[in-house]
Amino acid sequence: MPLPVPVLPEGVDPAWLPPAAFRAVGGRRTLIRGSGPLVETVHGEVAEACRRFGGRVVRDASDDGPYDLVLGLGADGLGDEGFTLAREGGTTTVTASGGRGLLYGLFHVGRLGEAAFTGERSRRTHRPALALRMLDHWDNVAVHPVMGQVERGYAGGSLFWEDGRARGDLERVRAYGRLLAACGINAISVNNVNVHATEARLLTDRIGDVAAIAGALRPYGIRTHLSVSFAAPLLLGGLPTADPLDGAVRAWWAEATRRVYEAIPDFGGYVVKADSEGQPGPFAYGRSHADGANLLAAALEPFGGTVHWRAFVYDHRQDWRDRTTDRARAAYDHFVPLDGRFAPNAVLQVKHGPMDFQVREPVSPLIGAMPRTRLAVELQVTQEYTGQQRHVCWLGPMWSDVLGFPIEPGASVGESARGGLVAVSNAGDDPFWTGHPLAQANLYTFGRLAWRPDADPGAVLDEWIELTYGPGPAAGLHAVLDGSWRTYEKYTAPLGVGFMVQPGHHYGPSVDGYEYSPWGTYHFADRDGVGVDRSVATGSGYAGQYGKPWAEVYESADSCPDELLLFFHHVSYAHRLTSGKTVIQHIYDTHFEGVEEVEAARDVWAGLVDLVDPARHRRVAELFEEQLRSAREWRDQINSYFFRKSGVPDAHGRRIY
Numbered sequence: 001m002p003l004p005v006p007v008l009p010e011g012v013d014p015a016w017l018p019p020a021a022f023r024a025v026g027g028r029r030t031l032i033r034g035s036g037p038l039v040e041t042v043h044g045e046v047a048e049a050c051r052r053f054g055g056r057v058v059r060d061a062s063d064d065g066p067y068d069l070v071l072g073l074g075a076d077g078l079g080d081e082g083f084t085l086a087r088e089g090g091t092t093t094v095t096a097s098g099g100r101g102l103l104y105g106l107f108h109v110g111r112l113g114e115a116a117f118t119g120e121r122s123r124r125t126h127r128p129a130l131a132l133r134m135l136d137h138w139d140n141v142a143v144h145p146v147m148g149q150v151e152r153g154y155a156g157g158s159l160f161w162e163d164g165r166a167r168g169d170l171e172r173v174r175a176y177g178r179l180l181a182a183c184g185i186n187a188i189s190v191n192n193v194n195v196h197a198t199e200a201r202l203l204t205d206r207i208g209d210v211a212a213i214a215g216a217l218r219p220y221g222i223r224t225h226l227s228v229s230f231a232a233p234l235l236l237g238g239l240p241t242a243d244p245l246d247g248a249v250r251a252w253w254a255e256a257t258r259r260v261y262e263a264i265p266d267f268g269g270y271v272v273k274a275d276s277e278g279q280p281g282p283f284a285y286g287r288s289h290a291d292g293a294n295l296l297a298a299a300l301e302p303f304g305g306t307v308h309w310r311a312f313v314y315d316h317r318q319d320w321r322d323r324t325t326d327r328a329r330a331a332y333d334h335f336v337p338l339d340g341r342f343a344p345n346a347v348l349q350v351k352h353g354p355m356d357f358q359v360r361e362p363v364s365p366l367i368g369a370m371p372r373t374r375l376a377v378e379l380q381v382t383q384e385y386t387g388q389q390r391h392v393c394w395l396g397p398m399w400s401d402v403l404g405f406p407i408e409p410g411a412s413v414g415e416s417a418r419g420g421l422v423a424v425s426n427a428g429d430d431p432f433w434t435g436h437p438l439a440q441a442n443l444y445t446f447g448r449l450a451w452r453p454d455a456d457p458g459a460v461l462d463e464w465i466e467l468t469y470g471p472g473p474a475a476g477l478h479a480v481l482d483g484s485w486r487t488y489e490k491y492t493a494p495l496g497v498g499f500m501v502q503p504g505h506h507y508g509p510s511v512d513g514y515e516y517s518p519w520g521t522y523h524f525a526d527r528d529g530v531g532v533d534r535s536v537a538t539g540s541g542y543a544g545q546y547g548k549p550w551a552e553v554y555e556s557a558d559s560c561p562d563e564l565l566l567f568f569h570h571v572s573y574a575h576r577l578t579s580g581k582t583v584i585q586h587i588y589d590t591h592f593e594g595v596e597e598v599e600a601a602r603d604v605w606a607g608l609v610d611l612v613d614p615a616r617h618r619r620v621a622e623l624f625e626e627q628l629r630s631a632r633e634w635r636d637q638i639n640s641y642f643f644r645k646s647g648v649p650d651a652h653g654r655r656i657y
């Protein structure tokens with residue numbers, strides 16, 4: 001039975017799958033070959049295209065057509081997710097070995113549109129570079145008093161949870177799964193890594209709720225994962241300990257996991273934030289994080305599941321007066337000694353930078369330093385530190401730089417991420433999915449880069465624009481989005497120093513907001529200079545965690561790239577960047593420029609009024625006013641702060657308060 005395409009609730013933006021997404025597939029004669037649940041999904045998609053645009057679809061026909069499109073299972077050796085595409089003698093053929101591959105092939109045809117049905121195409125194989133392309137949802141089942149329903153969420157409530165339970169109507173979840181499959185995502189963790197009491201129970205008596213969500217996502221090839229509390233045996237099992245080497249604890253996890261698989265046979269596995277920002281972990285029992293991860297890996301192993309163990313472990317109760325502790329060092333210091341000790345189905349999930357998703361960070365040195373461990377790299381699609389989906393900030397170029405960075409000899413970050421690419425999602429129950437309609441571009445780009453980390457992000461952006469908005473406003477949209485990350489960087493914390501945000505919610509400037517706090521995020525500005533000395537010679541030694549050539553490149557202020565200078569070095573305001581400017585003049589110039597660039601982008605957007613549908617246009621126009629207000633606030637506070645500290649006037653005599 002073909003599976004009906006999910007119906008979007010009234011007023012919900014269709015994003016990159018507008019009703020016309022499969023216009024080119026409609027109006028054709030299509031043959032579908034093969035069987036299995038995802039083939040029914042493919043059939044449903046084609047049937048819907050035919051309903052809208054004409055044409056017809058046949059299943060497993062014995063006649064030879066002619067057909068315009070043949071989508072069939074049959075090829076060997078493509079894995080579950082690969083497919084081939086060819087066009088010969090007027091027939092476009094997609095062949096896959098597995099249902100997911102067939103679905104991805106159909107979405108590929110949808111992206112190509114008419115071009116998939118013209119001329120000839122020699123057979124080409126497409127397959128994802130990374131097997132796991134996953135979103136972590138920081139969704140709370142119940143509304144948290146401080147964090148709300150979605151921690152660091154800027155797109156309304158949760159897509160999955162409402163009033164402390166799974167939503168009764170999961171049609172929107174199905175539609176979400178469809179959108180995600182169309183950009184290549186194949187796994188979701190459905191609850192916050194900070195596991196509160198209600199959420200902990202998802203593992204046991206609330207597993208039925210998780211199974212319902214998994215059921216809605218499965219037809220689009222998405223496996224469901226769960227964040228669990230390391231203290232679950234205590235919290236839920238009534239055991240006196242959660243010690244990973246305790247026999248009763250091991251038995252408890254084995255049994256709990258068996259029940260999970262009873263409810264969700266294709267369950268993906270667990271995500272764990274342990275000994276981090278107050279979450280429980282193995283340190284309480286004097287055990288290592290390998291002991292902790294392997295405990296859960298052993299429970300999951302009989303069922304083919306994976307544990308994603310997060311490497312975001314650091315001291316969040318640091319004494320700011322102690323200059324010898326450096327938060328940037330923490331993940332490497334904790335985990336490198338454990339290389340080779342993790343079970344094969346344990347994946348160490350590492351944030352792309354050593355701190356915490358700032359607008360500019362170096363690549364985490366941990367990524368190249370654990371050759372005997374499966375690593376997944378974690379990105380943040382939700383714009384916690386990058387404008388909270390009130391600012392336009394398309395992160396494609398940043399992620400592309402990260403993924404292409406040659407962290408090991410002969411291997412980029414994308415190649416070292418053998419455990420996959422994971423991102424914190426930015427979607428919620430907002431009618432535009434992502435609050436800011438243009439933040440959809442981040443979600444789409446993440447999926448496409450996870451499929452192909454070396455893809456050209458600009459081409460991915462254009463693909464998203466074309467699918468979502470059509471050709472009319474494409475040039476304007478490209479202009480608004482393309483440089484928006486660098487613009488955001490210009491008017492916020494300078495030269496890689498990071499933070500300078502309002503504590504707690506992290507929106508808007510507060511230069512000294514974290515300066516005398518226990519979180520380990522300092523800039524050390526004084527009257528003479530600014531920046532964190534992370535050199536080996538005189539600083540925290542963090543630069544020495546890199547292999548060659550990066551340890552040397554970052555060690556000296558002369559060879560350190562400008563954009564990371566204040567991440568690695570404390571320099572005087574008169575220090576000259578390779579651009580030839582002094583640090584202080586760079587700060588002034590970029591902050592003025594950043595605001596001007598936002599003004600220009602706002603004007604470009606205003607000019608698209610007749611080319612973009614009114615609801616989207618209005619929402620973005622309103623948000624541009626807030627972005628501009630906020631960018632001016634950043635400019636004025638940062639410039640004034642550094643002018644008052646340094647006493648150095650702006651070379652161009654512009655107004656600094």
Ligand code: BDP
Binds near residue numbers: 194
């Ligand atoms: C930080 C967020 C916090 C998360 C934490 C994490 O501020 O809400 O819990 O990351 O990744 O960026 O665990």
